[in-house]
Structure formats: C-alpha cells, structure tokens
Amino acid sequence: MTIAPVEYRQRLSPAFAWRWWAGAAATHAAAGLRRRAGLAATALLLPVLIVAVWWVAARYELVAPQILPAPPLVWATALDLIGSGQLQSELAVSLLRLAAGLAVGGTLGLLVGLVMGLSRTAEAYLSPTVRAVWLVPSLGWLPFFMLLFGIGEALKVVLIAKACFLPLMINSFDGVRNVSPKHREVARMLELGPFDTLRFVIWPSVLPHVLTGFRLSLSKGWQVLILVEMIASAAGIGYLMTWGRKSFQLDIVIVTMVLIGAVGWLLDRAALAVQTRATAWASRSAAP
Amino acid sequence: MAQAAAVVQAGPSGYGSAASPSSSPGIDIARVSKTFLVNGAPVEALRDISLAVESGAFVSLVGPSGCGKSTLLRLIAGLETADAGVIRVGDRPIRRPGLDRGMVFQDHRLFPWLTVERNILLSLRRTSYSEKQKQKIVRDLIALVGLKGFEQAQPHQLSGGMSQRAAIARALAPRPDILLLDEPFGALDSLTRTHLQTEFLRIWKHEGITMLMVTHDVEEAVFLSDRVVVIAPRPGRIRRIVDVPLEKPRRRADGAFIALKEEILADLNAAEA
Amino acid sequence: MSASLVGASLAQSGRWRGLVLPGALLLVWVAVAAGGGPKSAVFVSPGAVLAAAREAIESGDLPGAAGATLLRAFLGWSIGSAAGFALGLLLGLSAWSRRAAAPTLHGARQIALFAWIPLLSAWLGNGEAMKIALIALSGFFPVLLHVEAGCRDVPQPYREVARLFAFDRFGEIAFVILPAAAPTIISGLELAFAIAWIGTIGAEYLIGTGYMNASPDGIGAFLAGARENARMDLVVVGILSLALIGFVLDRAVVLASRRAVAWRRQPQ
Numbered sequence: 001m002t003i004a005p006v007e008y009r010q011r012l013s014p015a016f017a018w019r020w021w022a023g024a025a026a027t028h029a030a031a032g033l034r035r036r037a038g039l040a041a042t043a044l045l046l047p048v049l050i051v052a053v054w055w056v057a058a059r060y061e062l063v064a065p066q067i068l069p070a071p072p073l074v075w076a077t078a079l080d081l082i083g084s085g086q087l088q089s090e091l092a093v094s095l096l097r098l099a100a101g102l103a104v105g106g107t108l109g110l111l112v113g114l115v116m117g118l119s120r121t122a123e124a125y126l127s128p129t130v131r132a133v134w135l136v137p138s139l140g141w142l143p144f145f146m147l148l149f150g151i152g153e154a155l156k157v158v159l160i161a162k163a164c165f166l167p168l169m170i171n172s173f174d175g176v177r178n179v180s181p182k183h184r185e186v187a188r189m190l191e192l193g194p195f196d197t198l199r200f201v202i203w204p205s206v207l208p209h210v211l212t213g214f215r216l217s218l219s220k221g222w223q224v225l226i227l228v229e230m231i232a233s234a235a236g237i238g239y240l241m242t243w244g245r246k247s248f249q250l251d252i253v254i255v256t257m258v259l260i261g262a263v264g265w266l267l268d269r270a271a272l273a274v275q276t277r278a279t280a281w282a283s284r285s286a287a288p
Numbered sequence: 289m290a291q292a293a294a295v296v297q298a299g300p301s302g303y304g305s306a307a308s309p310s311s312s313p314g315i316d317i318a319r320v321s322k323t324f325l326v327n328g329a330p331v332e333a334l335r336d337i338s339l340a341v342e343s344g345a346f347v348s349l350v351g352p353s354g355c356g357k358s359t360l361l362r363l364i365a366g367l368e369t370a371d372a373g374v375i376r377v378g379d380r381p382i383r384r385p386g387l388d389r390g391m392v393f394q395d396h397r398l399f400p401w402l403t404v405e406r407n408i409l410l411s412l413r414r415t416s417y418s419e420k421q422k423q424k425i426v427r428d429l430i431a432l433v434g435l436k437g438f439e440q441a442q443p444h445q446l447s448g449g450m451s452q453r454a455a456i457a458r459a460l461a462p463r464p465d466i467l468l469l470d471e472p473f474g475a476l477d478s479l480t481r482t483h484l485q486t487e488f489l490r491i492w493k494h495e496g497i498t499m500l501m502v503t504h505d506v507e508e509a510v511f512l513s514d515r516v517v518v519i520a521p522r523p524g525r526i527r528r529i530v531d532v533p534l535e536k537p538r539r540r541a542d543g544a545f546i547a548l549k550e551e552i553l554a555d556l557n558a559a560e561a
Numbered sequence: 562m563s564a565s566l567v568g569a570s571l572a573q574s575g576r577w578r579g580l581v582l583p584g585a586l587l588l589v590w591v592a593v594a595a596g597g598g599p600k601s602a603v604f605v606s607p608g609a610v611l612a613a614a615r616e617a618i619e620s621g622d623l624p625g626a627a628g629a630t631l632l633r634a635f636l637g638w639s640i641g642s643a644a645g646f647a648l649g650l651l652l653g654l655s656a657w658s659r660r661a662a663a664p665t666l667h668g669a670r671q672i673a674l675f676a677w678i679p680l681l682s683a684w685l686g687n688g689e690a691m692k693i694a695l696i697a698l699s700g701f702f703p704v705l706l707h708v709e710a711g712c713r714d715v716p717q718p719y720r721e722v723a724r725l726f727a728f729d730r731f732g733e734i735a736f737v738i739l740p741a742a743a744p745t746i747i748s749g750l751e752l753a754f755a756i757a758w759i760g761t762i763g764a765e766y767l768i769g770t771g772y773m774n775a776s777p778d779g780i781g782a783f784l785a786g787a788r789e790n791a792r793m794d795l796v797v798v799g800i801l802s803l804a805l806i807g808f809v810l811d812r813a814v815v816l817a818s819r820r821a822v823a824w825r826r827q828p829q
Contacts, residue, residue, distance in 0.1 A: 039660065042657075042660045042661050043661070043665070045661050046665040047664075047665050047668075050665075066683070067683055067684055121578075124578040125578050125579065125582055126582065127579060128579035128580065128582075129579070129582045132583070132804060135803070135804045135807040136800055136803045136804045136807060137758075137762070137803070139762055139781075140762065140784065140799070140804075141800070142766070142784075143766075143784045143785065143787060143788035144796050146788055147603050147788060147791060147793050148603055182395065182397050183399060185367055185397075186393075186397050186399075188366075188384070188385040189365060189366075189367070189385040189389070189391055190410065190411050190413065190414065190462075191385070191386055192410075192413065192414065196413060196414075200399070200402075200410060200413075201399065204399070204402075205401075207401075222673060223673040223674060223675070226673040226675055226676050227763065230675060230676075230678070230679075230767070230772070231766075231770060231772065241679055242679065242772075245679035245680075245682070245683065248683075250680070250683055253679045253680055253683070254680070256676070257672055257676050257677070258672075260671075260672055260673055260676045261668060261671040261672035262671070264671040264672065264673060265671040279401075281401045281442050281444060282400070282401075
C-alpha cells in the first residue's frame with residue numbers, strides 16, 4: 001500500500017485523519033463482507049441447484065404439472081396469498097393458538113418442574129405419573145381429546161399445552177436439581193432467606209435450563225399445531241396446506257410448507273437469541 | 289506505601305481505617321468431634337479437638353490431605369454440626385452459618401450471573417446499612433482488594449487471582465467478626481499466589497479481625513500467621529502448635545523464617561508417616 | 562431393627578408414594594362409573610375398557626395392528642437411518658460439503674414432519690410407499706445431525722494416532738472415527754426411532770381418518786377408527802397399548818445401548 005505524498009500540515013489535519021480511518025474501516029468491513037458473502041454463496045449453491053432442476057423439470061413437463069408446479073407459478077401463488085392477506089390471517093390464527101397452548105402448558109410445566117425439583121416429596125408422588133404420560137406421544141392423546149372437546153379451539157389449545165408441558169417440566173426439574181450445592185452454601189453463609197435464595201441463587205441457575213425447555217416446547221408445540229390443523233381445523237396454516245392438497249393445488253402446498261419451515265426456524269432463532277442474551281454468563285463460566 | 293495510606297483515609301465505613309485488634313472476638317473450640325458416614329462406614333474426621341484463637345490473631349491450620357482441617361473450618365462456619373463439643377465465637381456458641389463469620393473458599397464461588405459489584409452487594413443484603421452506605425462499602429472494598437475498574441466485570445471475565453480478590457471483598461463486606469479461609473490461594477499459580485499473599489497481609493493489617501486459615505502450603509502459613517497448628521490425620525487431632533514470633537511483613541529468605549518452615553515441614557512428614 | 566432392615570422398609574415405603582396419584586384417579590374413575598357415571602356418551606367405565614381390551618386382543622385386531630405398526634416403523638427407520646448415516650458421515654468429515662449442504666438440510670429440517678404428508682402423498686400416492694417415505698424422513702434428520710456431530714467432534718488426538726499408524730481413509734473411519742463417535746451416533750439412532758414411531762402412528766392415523774384414500778391399518782388407524790365411531794373405550798385401549806409398547810421399547814433401547822457403549826463408562 002503506497003501512501004500518496006501529502007503535505008505535512010494536511011497530514012496532521014483532523015479531516016485527513018478521519019478520511020484515513022474511514023478508508024481503513026471500509027476496507028476492513030469490505031473484507032468481512034466478502035467473507036460472509038462467500039459463505040452465503042456456498043450455502044445458496046445447493047438450493048439454487050435444486051430450484052434450477054425443479055424449473056427445468058417443470059418447464060419440460062418431465063413430471064405432471066399437478067405433481068410438480070413450476071417455480072414461477074409457486075412464486076405467483078405466494079405473492080397472491082400475501083397480497084390477499086390470506087397467508088397472514090391464517091398464520092395469525094396458528095400463532096395465536098401456539099401462544100395460548102404454550103402459555104398454559106408451558107407455565108404449568110415450569111411450575112410442576114420447579115416444585116418437583118425443590119421437593120423430594122413432590123417428586124416421589126408425581127414422577128411416575130408424569131413418566132407414564134410421557135410414554136404416550138401427543139398424537140396418541142389426539143383422539144381422546146377430540147372425543148372430549150370436539151374439534152373447536154379448546155382441542156388445539158389443550159393438545160398444544162400437553163406438548164409444551166413436558167419439555168419445560170423436565171428441564172426446569174433438571175435445572176433445580178443442578179443448582180450447585182456450593183452456591184447454596186454461600187447463600188447460607190450470607191444468611192439469605194428462602195425467598196432471597198430463590199431469587200438470587202436458584203432462579204439464575206435454573207434460568208438457562210428453563211430457556212432450553214422453552215425452546216423445545218416451542219418447537220414441539222409448533223409441530224403438534226400443524227398436525228392438529230391438518231386433521232381437525234378450518235383455519236390456520238396447517239388447514240391451508242391441507243386445503244391446497246385436497247384441491248390439487250400443490251403450489252399452495254409448497255408455499256405453506258416453506259412458510260411452516262421458515263416460521264419454525266424463526267421461532268427457534270428467537271428463542272435461542274433470548275437464551276443467549278439472558279444467560280451469557282452460563283456458556284462461558286465453568287460450573288464450580 | 290502511598291496506596292495503603294490513601295486507603296487508610298477511606299472514611300467512616302471503617303474500611304481502610306485500622307480497627308483495633310481487640311474489637312474482634314476470638315474463637316474457642318472445645319473438645320469437638322465429628323464423624324462422617326462414607327459408603328456406610330463411619331470415618332472419624334475429628335476427635336476431641338480443642339483450640340483457642342485469640343482475638344485479632346492470624347492462625348493457620350496445616351496438615352496432610354484428609355486430616356480434617358477443612359472439616360474443622362466448616363464446623364466453625366456452621367456448614368456442618370459437631371457430634372460432640374462446643375465451638376464459640378466470642379461467647380456465643382455456633383449453630384448455623386451467619387454473617388458474623390465470613391468465609392473464603394478455594395473455588396471463589398462468586399455467582400457467575402452477577403457482576404463483581406453485585407456479588408459483593410449481595411453479601412450486604414441482610415445487613416442494616418442504607419443503600420448509600422452499602423455502595424460506599426463496596427467501593428472501598430473494591431479499592432482495598434485492588435479491583436478498581438472491574439466493578440462491572442463478570443466472574444468469567446476475571447483471572448483466578450482477581451476472582452479470589454473479589455471473593456475476599458465479598459467475605460469482608462458485612463464486617464464479620466472472624467474470617468475463615470479454606471485454602472484461599474490453592475487454586476492459583478505460584479506467582480499469583482505469592483503476590484496475593486503479600487496483598488492479603490496488607491488487607492489483614494487494615495482489618496485487624498481474627499483469621500483462621502487452612503492451607504497446604506507451609507511457607508504461606510509461616511508468612512501470614514502468628515501461630516501454625518499442625519493437624520495429624522485419621523482421626524484429626526492437634527499434633528503441635530508452633531508460634532511464629534517474627535515481625536510482619538516477613539521475608540521468605542530470612543534464616544529464622546526458613547528454620548521455622550523446615551521445622552513444621554519435618555513435623556508434617558512425621559505426621560504423615 | 563438392624564440398619565439394613567430399616568433401609569429396606571424405607572425404600573418400600575418410598576416407592577408407594579408414586580402410586581398414590583394414579584391410584585386415587587383410578588379409584589375416582591371406578592367410583593364414578595359405579596355410581597352410574599355422567600350421562601355423556603364420552604364417559605366409559607373401567608369395566609367397559611377392560612371388555613373392549615379383551616375383545617380387541619382376542620379378535621386379533623390390536624396385536625395385528627401393533628405388529629403392523631412396529632414393522633412399518635422399523636422398516637422406515639432403517640431406511641431413514643441408513644440415508645442419514647451416509648450423509649452425516651459425508652458432512653461430518655468434509656468441511657466443504659458441510660458448508661454447502663448444511664444450511665439447506667437444516668432448513669428442510671425445520672419443516673414440521675407432518676407438513677410433508679400432503680406433498681409426499683401427491684408424489685407417492687397413498688400407499689405403503691408414502692408411509693415408509695414419511696417414516697424414513699422422520700428418522701433421517703436425527704441420525705444425520707448426530708452422525709455429523711459425532712464425526713466432526715472426534716477429538717484431534719485420536720485422529721493423530723490414526724495418522725501415526727498410517728491408516729488410510731477407510732481405516733481411519735472404520736477404526737477411529739466411528740468408534741469414537743459411536744455414543745453420539747447411537748443416541749441419534751434411538752432418538753430417530755422414537756420420532757419414526759411417532760411418524761408411523763401419525764401417518765396411519767391420517768389415513769385412518771380418510772385424510773387420504775388408502776386402506777387403514779396399524780395402531781394409528783385403530784385409534785382413528787375408534788374416534789370416528791366415538792368409541793371412547795377403544796380409544797383408551799389404544800392409548801394404553803401405546804403406553805405399554807412405548808415402555809417396552811424404551812427399556813429395550815436402554816438395555817441395548819448400555820451394552821453397546823459400555824466402554825464409555827469406564828474411566829479413561
């Protein structure tokens with residue numbers, strides 16, 4: 001890198017210094033950007049290839065158009081659904097159900113897990129029942145709840161709540177059991193009462209586990225939601241996908257599939273971000 | 289020692305002002321025994337131990353691994369209860385942990401989810417100081433242990449030596465009657481250890497409270513304490529008490545220092561045999 | 562009383578506490594049924610459930626369904642695991658392929674399992690092929706992830722030993738990488754089976770509800786049929802058999818994996 005000859009006074013001026021630093025920063029940023037662009041390009045290689053093959057297959061009708069709608073059609077359908085607002089409204093319905101089920105089942109799971117963790121007696125009474133319930137997947141409970149609740153909103157919320165209950169319960173329980181006894185000793189020495197101990201020692205130790213459980217509950221809840229909407233619903237993303245299948249509009253099916261994947265991914269990312277922010281200390285400190 | 293002088297002027301919280309030694313109570317251990325159950329079999333950790341630590345003194349317990357010295361410390365802290373005998377601090381018998389007895393552990397045991405400042409503040413939670421007083425105490429202590437600038441750091445960002453300083457600050461904050469130290473510098477490398485020992489001597493001079501330390505390191509014991517108690521293992525009992533009448537701060541290369549150290553080491557080797 | 566006797570009776574007394582809750586629920590159920598029960602068609606007495614269970618077993622419906630489901634699940638799981646294993650090995654060992662393929666695969670993984678059914682049924686029809694494909698898909702991703710992680714995380718020291726012994730690629734994989742990654746891979750296989758199990762029941766259930774046109778069979782179809790006919794007693798029988806099979810499978814898997822990776826437990 002050659003430095004162009006500059007007059008002495010100009011070299012010292014703040015304007016020059018600023019320009020020099022800006023240039024250096026821009027080069028640095030450009031290098032970072034190039035590296036990230038490189039990574040992104042490699043990641044896009046496979047999807048682009050798939051879309052290309054797909055496009056060719058559809059163009060030359062290697063497969064029947066009912067089975068493989070052309071990419072442009074799928075894209076147009078996507079824009080259509082977004083433009084008419086239908087995609088958003090169905091998505092809203094689904095997310096609302098997820099939120100409701102998560103709120104009910106997740107909170108319950110958290111409380112039960114904490115109680116079982118804190119009290120050996122509670123664990124002795126509750127644990128076998130919980131394990132028995134765990135043995136039967138949510139899917140198995142579907143017909144049971146359907147007979148009980150019909151196919152209204154209650155069914156969805158109950159089933160999602162059931163799915164969200166277990167991961168949060170297990171992880172909270174684990175979290176409480178893993179509270180370091182050494183930390184508890186310090187709490188005793190500092191004369192911290194039961195509430196203070198809960199607030200300053202137990203809860204912070206438990207939080208990383210609770211957030212992991214939250215992520216798992218979110219993911220499971222989403223999966224169960226889709227299934228229920230496919231079977232017993234007249235609204236929501238799962239229903240939209242089913243309707244597309246039943247009316248042989250695979251373009252709608254593909255659009256909804258992609259959306260389901262995207263939303264699932266986003267939810268997980270968001271939960272992960274919350275977890276990382278709230279518990280940065282946990283990943284970097286070794287347990288005492 | 290300009291820094292020490294500046295600290296002495298610290299102010300009404302008392303940190304930095306040399307407290308008179310006689311204000312800190314002594315420890316009286318009377319005929320204490322403790323037995324543990326290990327895999328169903330009883331193990332006698334301590335048998336009939338009696339020891340008196342004068343107020344303001346610095347006493348070290350040395351002995352081979354498993355001789356019961358840490359158990360004795362934990363009994364005084366109240367983390368365990370003795371099977372027989374009584375432990376008194378001042379004139380009060382010990383039953384459970386309390387802020388009147390501070391403890392520094394070998395693993396610093398700072399709460400990793402709190403900053404240095406908040407860790408120290410937490411030890412003041414059950415005290416009756418005002419918020420402003422607490423802030424001042426924390427500030428003074430952080431200056432005293434030499435962690436200025438690291439108030440907002442989290443434990444995982446600190447080195448071992450710095451974490452231990454923070455742990456010492458936390459133990460001192462509620463102005464305990466006595467300070468218990470369980471191999472406080474054992475987890476540190478030897479350079480940090482010697483440095484911190486010197487630092488700790490300075491801190492001790494300003495606090496003037498009774499200190500009881502457990503250590504493996506005989507040199508550390510001779511460097512810091514007024515008396516060294518040698519504990520023999522299985523079951524734990526006092527083998528010998530050695531006075532260290534040398535003036536502080538001591539020089540490790542000093543003839544008298546080395547002689548005392550050798551004497552105690554010889555005794556330890558005999559104890560282990 | 563000697564210490565050991567006291568200990569034994571304490572253990573006994575501890576165990577019973579777990580049965581209190583289910584026992585109480587059972588009692589309530591029996592009591593309600595004995596008292597006539599609510600007039601809802603949905604309520605079934607324990608007796609009715611037992612009768613339905615006996616009928617389902619003796620007629621061969623339930624065992625047949627269970628057998629079909631197990632077979633299907635196992636078949637789909639094998640196929641999916643094999644594919645996941647192969648791809649996982651590739652991704653675990655080659656950083657380049659990881660960079661190229663991982664984002665796409667992880668993206669595909671996000672799509673809820675049952676969301677694949679409409680597409681798969683359009684492509685593969687409604688018969689066995691579709692079911693097996695779905696089950697294979699459900700088993701594919703866990704195995705892929707675990708094999709990739711297991712191979713990628715083989716500690717460098719082990720790989721260096723392989724180089725010292727002049728192992729070729731194949732030798733390195735067979736004798737160093739795979740054994741080292743074995744615990745992770747095995748837990749991936751277990752997880753994959755659990756998910757494949759759920760996928761099997763789900764697919765059977767959907768077919769059973771007429772979601773797709775196909776002849777229903779398996780436990781999933783059993784449940785769907787029970788619900789369609791509003792036979793709560795059969796639904797309960799179905800749930801109980803799911804629990805039983807789940808329990809047996811769980812135990813079997815734990816036993817098998819414990820034997821397979823016994824070396825993990827030895828101090829190293």
